[in-house]
Amino acid sequence: MNPNIFNNKKTKQRYLDYAFKIAAKRKFEALIKAGVIAPHNVSKIRFYADEHATATDGRYELREALEQEFKIGTFNWKWSVFHEPIFPNLQSVELHFCDxxxxxxxxxxxxxxxxxxxxxxxxxxxxxxxxxxxxxIELP
Structure with a gap:
C-alpha cells in the first residue's frame, strides 16, 4: 500500500471506502457461491455503517461506489476490463450511517x-x- 494514502484525510477516507466496498463484494460473492443468495433475486441492498467522515477526494462517495459496484458494474481503466455487476436486477442501494x-x-x-x-x-x-x-483480504 502506498504510505502517502494516510497523509491526507480525504485520500484516506477514499481508500477506506474502497476497502469497505471490496469487503462487501467479496462476502456477497462467497454467499452467492455457497447458494445462500440468488443474485437475480436481489433488488435492494441496505448498508448500515458506523458514523465516520464522508468527504473524499475521489469521484464517488461511498453510496455511489457501492451502487456502481453492485448495480452498474465497474471498468478498470488500467487493465481495460469491465466487471459486471453481481446483482443484475438491483434497483437501489441505501447507505445509513449510524451511531x-x-x-x-x-x-x-x-x-x-x-x-x-x-x-x-x-x-x-x-x-x-x-x-x-x-x-x-489483501488490498493494493
Whole structure:
C-alpha cells in the first residue's frame, strides 16, 4: 500500500471506502457461491455503517461506489476490463450511517474491527487466519 494514502484525510477516507466496498463484494460473492443468495433475486441492498467522515477526494462517495459496484458494474481503466455487476436486477442501494450507541450490531462491528486492528498493529494477523468468522483480504 502506498504510505502517502494516510497523509491526507480525504485520500484516506477514499481508500477506506474502497476497502469497505471490496469487503462487501467479496462476502456477497462467497454467499452467492455457497447458494445462500440468488443474485437475480436481489433488488435492494441496505448498508448500515458506523458514523465516520464522508468527504473524499475521489469521484464517488461511498453510496455511489457501492451502487456502481453492485448495480452498474465497474471498468478498470488500467487493465481495460469491465466487471459486471453481481446483482443484475438491483434497483437501489441505501447507505445509513449510524451511531454505535444506538445499534448493538454497529457496536459489535466496532469490537470486531478493534480486534482486527489490535492484531494488525501487534503484527499478529496469523491468529485470525483460518477462523471462519474472519476473512482477511489483501488490498493494493
Amino acid at each position: 454505535s450507541k444506538s445499534l448493538a450490531l454497529i457496536r459489535a462491528a466496532d469490537i470486531i474491527a478493534n480486534r482486527i486492528y489490535f492484531c494488525a498493529t501487534s503484527k499478529d494477523l496469523n491468529s485470525l487466519r483460518g477462523r471462519k468468522e474472519f476473512k482477511l
